[in-house]
Amino acid sequence: MNALDSEWGVNDLEAVVRGGADVVRLPKTDTAQDVIDIENEILRIENACGREPGSTGLLAAVESPLGITRAVEIAHASERLIGIALGAEDYVRNLRTERSPEGTELLFARCAILQAARSAGIQAFDTVYSDANNEAGFLQEAAHIKQLGFDGKSLINPRQIELLHNLYAPTRKEVAHARLVVEAAEAAAREGLGVVSLNGKMVDSPVIERARLVLSRAELSGIREE
Structure with missing residues (x-):
């Protein structure tokens, strides 16, 4: 969905909650208040459409230096949260750098997301790997974030689903x-x-x-x- 404070945010949220979505991904989460605001809207929609209150989960995507510095507060903001996820593109732009194959510029943010998630007892998800045609690069990055302790990774291409499942599957x-x-x-x-x-x-x-x-x-x- 689009950000809640955008012109499309409330309509997006109405559509996904009324449509029966199990989890809503909240983009550009900078503060705990962002989580609380969308939680209140979700509860209003659940009550209006007859869904069980509290049945819609939340996944907060943290995409800015401000969000990273407040990751612990965000992770503890709602019992609806099933996890928090790193959104790297905006984050890296705000750092005034570029993404590298090694991901050096993301190490602090990844660790912040992971520590915050674990402190709250929820899941941690890594950012997308945007080059859908680079299977080797995707697997290298996925292996790295698995070693760090992430529970999974955001994906942009269906071909990446089986690759990630196989990587996480034990022998x-x-x-x-x-x-x-x-x-x-x-x-x-x-x-x-x-x-x-x-x-x-x-x-x-x-x-x-x-x-x-x-x-x-x-x-x-x-x-x-x-």
Whole structure:
């Protein structure tokens, strides 16, 4: 949708909420108040059209230096937020620089988005890769943001969907190990044990949490063939 304060914003929002959209992407989010304003409008529309209040999620796109500096406030602004996303084109323009293949100019913004999302317990999404014909470049950037910890990436071309799903999908070996870890944790919980062990080695909470994430990604994206 267009920005809420534009001449098309309210009409756009009416159309997507009444149309049953699960999540609305809010562009150019600079402050927590931007999130609150659209939340109030969504609630008004939900009540008017008979949708369950609170059933429409929000994804805030942060696209400016101001938004990046307030990313934590934005991420905590509404329970409707399922995540926040970086919008790089306007951000880079405002920095008075250009996008590079390495993405050096985006590292601070990416880390700010990621930290803010994690502090609020929501998802973090990277910006688009605009060269739809450069598959190798897309995969390189996607691998980089996956390593940083992002949950996904905004896409502009349908061809990129399968590429990204395959990149995020775990291998059969990773899934098998994750199942063993989760099963060991569940067995320890049933037996009232304070320590989880697998093959004679202690398994701590971060390892168990990562194993559950692997299984979740396998369910969402499938299993990657090695």
